[in-house]
Amino acid sequence: xxxxxxxxxxxxxxxxxxxxxxxxxxxxxxxxxxxxxxxxxxxxxxxxxxxxxxxxxxxxxxxxxxxxxxxxxxxxxxxxxxxxxxxxxxxxxxxxxxxxxxxxxxxxxxxxxxxxxxxxxxxxxxxxxxxxxxxxxxxxxxxxxxxxxxxxxxxxxxxxxxxxxxxxxxxxxxxxxxxxxxxxxxxxxxxxxxxxxxxxxxxxxxxxxxxxxxxxxxxxxxxxxxxxxxxxxxxxxxxxxxxxxxxxxxxxxxxxxxxxxxxxxxxxxxxxxxxxxxxxxxxxxxxx
Numbered sequence: 001x002x003x004x005x006x007x008x009x010x011x012x013x014x015x016x017x018x019x020x021x022x023x024x025x026x027x028x029x030x031x032x033x034x035x036x037x038x039x040x041x042x043x044x045x046x047x048x049x050x051x052x053x054x055x056x057x058x059x060x061x062x063x064x065x066x067x068x069x070x071x072x073x074x075x076x077x078x079x080x081x082x083x084x085x086x087x088x089x090x091x092x093x094x095x096x097x098x099x100x101x102x103x104x105x106x107x108x109x110x111x112x113x114x115x116x117x118x119x120x121x122x123x124x125x126x127x128x129x130x131x132x133x134x135x136x137x138x139x140x141x142x143x144x145x146x147x148x149x150x151x152x153x154x155x156x157x158x159x160x161x162x163x164x165x166x167x168x169x170x171x172x173x174x175x176x177x178x179x180x181x182x183x184x185x186x187x188x189x190x191x192x193x194x195x196x197x198x199x200x201x202x203x204x205x206x207x208x209x210x211x212x213x214x215x216x217x218x219x220x221x222x223x224x225x226x227x228x229x230x231x232x233x234x235x236x237x238x239x240x241x242x243x244x245x246x247x248x249x250x251x252x253x254x255x256x257x258x259x260x261x262x263x264x265x266x267x268x269x270x271x272x273x274x275x276x277x278x279x280x281x282x283x284x285x286x287x288x
Contacts, residue, residue: 001233002201002225004213010040010204010220016056018043023204023222024123032200032224033249034176036064036261037124040206040220042072045107047115051076051287055106058283060275061097063132064261065125065174068093069161069182069243071206072119074108080281083138090143092161094172096127100271100280101136109288121204121243128250129263131175139172146171146182155189156236158182163246165193177248185210185236193232193244201225201232201246208240 010021021040024032045054055076068075074088079095080102087093088108095103107118127134147160147168162170163179170180179199183191185208195201202224209218212234217223225232232244253263260271274280 001213001231002195002227002229004215005224005226007215007217008222008224010222013039015039021220023220031126031254032202033251034126034178034247035123035200035202035245036126036256037122038204038222039122040120040204041122042119042206045073045111045115045118047113049112051106051109051112052285054112056104057106058102058104058285059259060100060102060280061095061259062100062262062271062274062280063097063267064127065094065096067095067123067125067180068105069121070119071121071241072117073111075120076106076108077103077138077140078283078285079103079138080283081136081138084286085140087140087142090146090159092141092146092172094139094141094162094174096131096134096137096139096175098127098132098134098136100274102281102283103138104283104285119206121206123245124261125174125176125178125247126250126254126261127175129252132262134175141171151189153189155186156191157184158191158193176250179244179246181244183242183244185240185242187236187238189236189240191232191234195230195232195246196248197227197230198248199246200227200249201244203232203234204243204245206241206243208242209237210240210242211235211237
């Protein structure tokens with residue numbers, strides 16, 4: 001069974017006026033290869049807003065996969081490929097940004113207008129150098145399209161988004177080896193997850209209380225594991241929601257600047273030039 005390397009409490013960050021919980025990166029740690037960032041946004045929208053005034057407007061990405069899990073409400077994704085799609089609670093939006101894409105991420109129109117609970121997690125996953133200049137792609141995944149494993153006692157469920165767990169395979173097509181899971185646990189629910197030995201693994205808790213490796217952990221925390229086994233085991237002490245991110249380390253040089261994740265500073269400079277010259281596409285949002 002894997003033991004705990006470190007526990008990182010989420011901390012508040014201000015992203016353009018929106019207050020988020022961040023677990024990665026944190027002081028002294030830029031990544032847990034291949035994972036670069038974890039942002040958790042939970043809010044109650046007041047309503048009475050035009051959709052164009054909420055969320056995050058058009059911005060570029062290159063060289064990695066920004067992934068959004070929707071827990072409450074809905075997210076309207078628009079991009080320079082011509083995509084315009086809303087994914088609701090329980091769903092996933094997975095984007096391989098490749099050589100460049102411009103997109104926006106906004107709460108669904110009904111949330112902006114009427115208000116309501118809104119909760120998402122976005123994490124960034126690095127892409128191997130050989131895939132950084134692939135054509136970009138967008139993959140939506142609804143709750144009812146996501147394979148689920150439910151325990152015999154009905155106390156736990158695991159949704160397999162990407163990679164494999166048991167006899168379930170996630171529908172998402174990543175560009176590296178990963179195992180990406182979402183889980184809901186009732187009190188006394190347990191998880192026993194087989195993980196390839198060479199994968200780096202972490203758990204992020206949205207809420208609740210768990211016991212793992214002899215320690216009790218409560219609230220919004222990231223648990224980073226040692227690579228000393230092939231199984232992650234935990235038990236919930238109260239109703240808990242969490243995600244499990246595991247992946248093969250890419251082990252390549254990393255150079256980042258804002259929304260660009262490349263291998264060298266020259267590649268970052270080229271990304272900026274390409275975006276400014278329109279080579280990543282143009283997104284003109286249309287609202288009802």
